[in-house]
Each structure stands twice: as structure tokens, then as C-alpha cells.
Amino acid sequence: MDSWSLGFDEKDVESYAGLGAERPWTPAPASRGQRSRQELPAGGHALRVRIIADYICPWCYIGQERVERLARELPIALEPWPYELMPQLPPGGLPRELVLGRRYPRQYYERLREQARQEGIPMEVPERLYNTHLAHEAALFAEAEGKGWELHRALYRAYWAEARDIGDRDVLCRLAEECGLDAHSLDRALAEGRYREEVDRRQAWARGQGIAGVPTFIFGDGLFALVGAQEYGVFQDVARRLLARLARE
Template structure:
């Protein structure tokens, strides 16, 4: 594990995540693996096409961050999809044929162009990007600043 996260103090990061997630009922388990999330992202797009993105997204988040499951493993994705009421066989067929591979690649390319380096990242026009689990006060301040800038720009026209 240390060779995967050699630049980070994982225990410290996990502690911060737990502290920030606690008020919102988000539980973070121990960080024991670094999963390749490409197939999980494709699973999310499959769920979006089936009208159940949010539930699957939250189930994948919990599987990885709370229970430490490998969301790069097809068996885990199959299980999560089934638990969320999606057809796991249809998901496996979609992943096998690469139905969402290009869509995920385009999204990843766009994120790189926008210099997104972490998830979540929130971009509010005219403000620095907000990255990670941050206090909602930061969002309020950014939105108020953006609204003030927009109002000022509109008044000057």
C-alpha cells in the first residue's frame, strides 16, 4: 500500500475524510487499495442510461470508500448493479463490448483539459476550482462571489 500512496499520509487523509464526512452521514473505511475506476465510471454511464445514476453512484462510492471493495473488479460491479435493481448481465455485456468506453474517455479528456486532478471537483465560473470534501461555507462564499461578479457585469452593460 505504501508504494501506491508513497506521497501521502493515508491515515491522516482518511482521518480528515472521516471528520468531513461525519456531519453528512458519510462513512470512510480504511484505505487499503487503489482501484482502477474506469469500469466503475462506465457502470455509472450504464446506470445513467437506465435512469438510476445517483443510486448506483452512491452504491459505488460506499462500496469503495466505506467497505474497501475493488470497484475495478467486474464481480463487484455486477453485485452493485444487481443490488441497485439493474440487470447485471446487461451491464456485463455493455462493459465487455465497451459501450461506454469512448464516453468515459471523452469525459476524462475534458477533465484533464480543465485541470481537474481530484474527485470531486466543482467549477464555478470566475472562482478557483473547489476540490475534495470541503465545508459548505466555501461553496456559499464562491457562489455569492460568482453572483456578485455576474450582477456587476450585468449592471455595466
């Protein structure tokens, strides 16, 4: 069970992890004109999973792969949700060691790489940490264009496999183009701050729910919450139990 809860201005970097219990979540309404690429399957009983995460969190990257695998097995729809771990990071980011110091030993990163290998995803720990607000804005733009999941996945790969600056507009536009989106339209949307307030609103909702660590996975409209990149079997068990519960209702 692994997650991050970080603040750039904090003296200590806290590693927060825990198994969620049933609690009363209040789902935030979807914004007009925006939709997730992963729609709920037609007919039968389906379960939505809201993934509250940040692109610079390694456990979010790993956890996303696990719930993607779950979505191929069970009738669930994945809904990415923005959460900035380090909103104070400046443009261009800062060296990882300057921000985190030596709090994470070599064995910690070896474990990360091993977990990534088990999921079949590349991982090289980048030397810099970047501000991700623009990346989350770009993800909402892609969501509105029906390419949300493609860009969401590309952002993780760009950072964790290629160490690209996902806080840079030019990088984001190139990634968008690679995903079949119009780069000029995204550049204009980012320049105008078209999705800035929506990113802030979604983050405020998450923090208002007491979410302090990512990734956090909210199943259904608040039926259950898991914190951390749980083992695949945990996701599988929770989803199956909740789907069975929905089928009985």
C-alpha cells in the same frame, strides 16, 4: 480545501488544493441517449454543477456529500464527470502502501474520518487502490438508464465503507442490481466496452481544461470553478452568488 492529484508512475504523490477563480471553461456536450438523474428544476433560475471526480479519492467522497446537501437547499443539478487518478492500476488493484508509501501520516487519515463523520457518512480507508475505468463506464450506463445518481453514490459507499473492488465486473453488476438496474445488461455493456470511449472523451475534456486535481466543481457553464472538498459554507456562498447573478441576467 482538500483534493488529490495522483499519478501511479510519479515519484511523488502530489496533494493539490486551491480555490478556483473565474475562468473560461468550455462545457462538453452531453452524449446522445445519456442524461443525469438530477435534472435541472423546472422554472426559475437553476445552476448546474459538474463534479469532476474519482471514486478512490476520499475528498471526492466527502465533497460529493457536501454538494448533495447543497442540492437539497438550492436549485442546482449535480452532474458527475469521470476522472481517473490512477489509470495505470492493474486489475485487482495494488496495496495502498505500495502505491502511496508512507506519504500520508496517521493524522491525515484521522482527519479524513473526522470529516466523513461530520457529513454522516461511513469511511474506512481501504488497503487497496483499484482501477476505476470500469466503474466510470458503469456510472454512464446507469446514467443512460435513469439511475446514474443511485449507482454513483453506491460506488463511493462500496469502496469507502466496504472496501469492495469497484474495478471488478461482478462487483459492479451486483451494485447495479442493488440500485434497480439490470445486471446482465450492464455486464454486456462492460464486456462490449460500450461506454469506454465516452469515459475517455470526458476525461480528455477535463484534462484539456487544465484540471489536475479532484474533486473539481464547475458551476454553471463555466461561471466559476472550485477545487477541493471545500467547507460547506464555501459551496453555499458560491452557489448563492451565482444564482443571484443568473437571476439578474
